[in-house]
Amino acid sequence: MTRNPLYFMIALLIALTSCSDKEDPIIDDEPLLPKPTASFTYEVVDPKDPFTIKFTNTSTNYGATRWSFDDDSTSSEASPTHTFLKTGSFVVKLxxxxxEGFWAQREETVRIVPSELMQLVASPSADGLRMSYETDVNVAKTQWFIRENEQTSHLESEEPDMKLDIPDGQFVNAYVVLTTPKGSVMSMNMLLASLGIVRDLTTLDNEFTVSHENGGGRDAGEGSSKLIDNNITTKWFVGGINDSYFYWQFEYYQPQVVNGYSMTSGNDADDRDPRDWDILGSNDGQNWTVLDSRTNENFSSRRLTRIFSFDNATPYTFYRIHIKARKSSSAFQMSEFRMLKLPTAQ
Known part of the structure; x- marks a missing residue:
């Protein structure tokens, strides 16, 4: 009996297949669990304690959480409550x-702003200036400090208010520190005159321009931006001015009443200090009124801050500071300039 060769081939294939006990691996790169999401909301639970914030986790598909609060503290709770110990902006990460090790991340910025939590109140009288504050925050301790210079301050009062006798034409740098029962701290600086609080308008909604720029540009190490950065350890330097018309200017989006300003001398080379200058105001940038004029002024030491006042009750859009002469140099430098609104008698 003759068998068909195809029969033998099929039988051999079946035999080889049945003799193998190995199976082809099944590769599955897909996760067995759904991937997590990360999201949260936050709120101040008690307006009297704005430093304590409740974070509500609205994430999905997670097994563990890690929180960081941008103040060297962390939490592994699902929905923690956290107390910040100071004001500021904090990038909170979840x-x-x-x-399976898959993760997701969410960031939100929490801002705790002193000016939104407290308001300073100045009450001038024949007996002097009384400073106090208004706040809805629970305060356990109040401290009023007077700044003697950039490095030194002294404690003036630990009462809810502070009383000062400030001679006319003089100014006092001060600040108040409020501490909550949980130890959170907020503080506020103030420049005071005999009639109340001096308002700083230097960076209030305006365009700041200069006639001559530092060779490295506005944002260079000694560029014009350093003139108004509120830091007396930096400075603006311009060389080769000679007799050209040299000024800097503020153009406010809304007209402002300015009746004072401060100048801080540079860190070296007093021959670059301003000697003669005018302060001018305008509402069209073309027609100018001289508001204050100074000649033969002298800065007796380095990084010395002097405050000048003048009579003005008119709001102007433009204010120009025209430096007419330096002490002797063709170059100019100044560490800081501030535009001020001084309190006036009511």
Missing amino acids: VTVND
């Missing part, structure tokens, strides 16, 4: 992780 990381969620599932059991």
Whole structure:
């Protein structure tokens, strides 16, 4: 009996297949669990304690959480409550992780702003100036400090208010520190005159321009931006001015009443200090009124801040500071300039 060769081939294939006990591996790169998401909301629970914030986790598909609060503290709770110990901006991060190691992250910025939590109140009288504050925050301790210079301050009062006798034409740098029962701290600086609080308008909604720029540009190490950065350890330097018309200017989006200003001398080379200058005001940038004029002024030491006042009750859009002469140099430098609104008698 003759068998068909095809029969033998099929039988051999079946035999080889049945003799193998190995199976082809099944590769599955897909996660067995859904990937996590990360999201949260936050709120101040008690307006009397704005430093304590409740974070509510609205994430999904997670097994563990990691929180960081941008103040060297962390939490692994699902929805923690956290107390910040100072004012400022804090980038709060939430990381969620599932059991397979997949993770997601969410960031939100929490801002605690002193000016939104407290308001300074100045009450001038024949007996002097009384400073106090208004706040809805629970305060456990109040401290009023007077700045003697950039490095030194002394404690003036630990009462809810502070009383000062400030001679006309003089100014006092001060600040108040409020501490809550949980130890959170907020503070506020103030420049005071005999009639109340001096308002700083230097960076209030305006365009700041200069006639001559530092060779490295506005934002260079000694560029014009350093003139109004509120830091007396930096300075603006311009060389080769000679006899050209040299000025800097503020153009406010809304007209402002300015009746004072401060100048801080540079760190070296007193021959670059301003000697003669005018302060001018305008509402069209073309027609100018001289508001204050100074000649033969002298800065007796380096990084010395002097405050000048003048009579003005008219709001102007433009204010120009025209430096007519330096002490002797063709170059100019100044560490800081501030535009001020001084309190006036009511």
